[in-house]
Amino acid sequence: MxxxxxxxxxxxxxxxxxxxxxxxxxxxxxxxxxxxxxxxxxxxxxxxxxxxxxxxxxxxxxxxxxxxxxxxxxxxxxxxxxxxxxxxxxxxxxxxxxxxxxxxxxxxxxxxxxxxxxxxxxxxxxxxxxxxxxxxxxxxxxxxxxxxxxxxxxxxxxxxxxxxxxxxxPTWREADGLAGSSRNSRLTEAERHRAPVLHQALCRGRTLVQAGERRRAVLEGAMRDVLVQAGLVDIDYVTIVNPDTFQAEEEVREGALALLAVQLGAVRLIDNMPLF
Incomplete structure (x- = not known):
């Protein structure tokens, strides 16, 4: 080499x-x-x-x-x-x-x-x-x-x-769902234990879509609730976008992408998931 x-x-x-x-x-x-x-x-x-x-x-x-x-x-x-x-x-x-x-x-x-x-x-x-x-x-x-x-x-x-x-x-994830990132090494033990909630929030959104929900506000609210209930309140954004434009659309359509960004201690974490 x-x-x-x-x-x-x-x-x-x-x-x-x-x-x-x-x-x-x-x-x-x-x-x-x-x-x-x-x-x-x-x-x-x-x-x-x-x-x-x-x-x-x-x-x-x-x-x-x-x-x-x-x-x-x-x-x-x-x-x-x-x-x-x-x-x-x-x-x-x-x-x-x-x-x-x-x-x-x-x-x-x-x-x-x-x-x-x-x-x-x-x-x-x-x-x-x-x-x-x-x-x-x-x-x-x-x-x-x-x-x-x-x-x-x-x-x-x-x-x-x-x-x-x-x-x-596709995103490589740890066994508990946390998306692989070099910055994960900066999380404290307690923060690392909480970090998989980002993946859980995204999964909540996808589950609702699979059940037939298409209203963006409802889906975003449900994902945000998962974060807040886990104590993650320093949220930059929780949103669903068209993956070609990265702009939000009121009605969630085939190919939509859910994304979130959250500050956890000194580390800003991002993650995303296709909803279909």
């Missing part, structure tokens, strides 16, 4: 590879990340994984500083998974002095996480545009847990005619 830390090294290594599957990560890998790596390995000639905590997608210096990191452990995991190359650039390498360009996505990026995390999606789209340009993968792999991010990536790749297929895999 080759380790690359500069753009020049990555480009030189890319020239030796065939059909590439790319898995972008910020490190502190969990089983969800590894499931993406395994799919990429099945479908392409070589897998490239990035381990890069992207500073321009964070809204606060504290959040950036507290993001968990375990570079040596991550590299060992990826070596065991048969990854061809790991790209670990420094921030100064990716964003040198004078860097002044960003990819600003409209439409789907303006909803939900857009106003909650100003600048986040521009940071995500910019770093991915750089990765896609440098690595030139045929396919790139993402988890459905970050559903809106997946929609944003699909949008800018389509709009800018970037020749990469975006592959989205």
């Amino acid at each position: 080759k380790l690359c830390t500069t753009v020049q090294e990555m480009r030189q290594e890319r020239a030796q590879l065939g059909r590439v599957g790319f898995v972008p990560t910020m490190g502190f890998l969990h089983e969800g990340h590894l499931s993406l790596v395994r799919r990429a390995r099945e479908e392409t000639d070589a897998v490239v994984v990035s381990l890069f905590v992207n500073p321009i997608q964070f809204g606060s210096a504290d959040d950036l500083a507290n993001y968990p990191r375990a570079l040596e452990r991550d590299i060992a995991l990826l070596r065991r998974e048969g990854v061809a190359c790991v790209f670990t650039p420094e921030a100064a390498e990716f964003y040198p002095e004078g860097f002044a360009t960003q990819v600003d996505v409209g439409g789907v990026a303006l909803e939900l996480e857009g106003p909650s995390r100003p600048g986040h999606f521009a940071g995500v789209a910019t770093v991915l545009a750089k990765f896609f340009n440098i690595i030139q993968p045929q396919r790139a792999y993402f988890g459905q847990k970050d559903a809106q991010q997946c929609a944003v990536v699909q949008r800018f790749v389509r709009d800018l005619n970037i020749p990469v297929d975006i592959v989205t895999l």
Whole structure:
């Protein structure tokens, strides 16, 4: 497995590879990340994984500083998974002095996480545009847990005619339903015990839909009640949207997606679930 830390090294290594599957990560890998790596390995000639905590997608210096990191452990995991190359650039390498360009996505990026995390999606789209340009993968792999991010990536790749297929895999969950996330490691023991209620709230919404309920307000209220009854009251949003636009519609239709974002202690958790 080759380790690359500069753009020049990555480009030189890319020239030796065939059909590439790319898995972008910020490190502190969990089983969800590894499931993406395994799919990429099945479908392409070589897998490239990035381990890069992207500073321009964070809204606060504290959040950036507290993001968990375990570079040596991550590299060992990826070596065991048969990854061809790991790209670990420094921030100064990716964003040198004078860097002044960003990819600003409209439409789907303006909803939900857009106003909650100003600048986040521009940071995500910019770093991915750089990765896609440098690595030139045929396919790139993402988890459905970050559903809106997946929609944003699909949008800018389509709009800018970037020749990469975006592959989205189902959310990987712990046995108790908690969606896999590197930030879960920052939960206290008591918070970790409460965290699966996010999944329970989503399941409540899907159960009601399966029973015939289609009124968005009723479904959102039922999901919110599950959170509140468990003591999670710092709720950013609980909503149901059209997955193509991420805008809410009064009548819940086939393909609708339920999403929620909740602050649990020092950690902001997000999750989602298709309702049909």
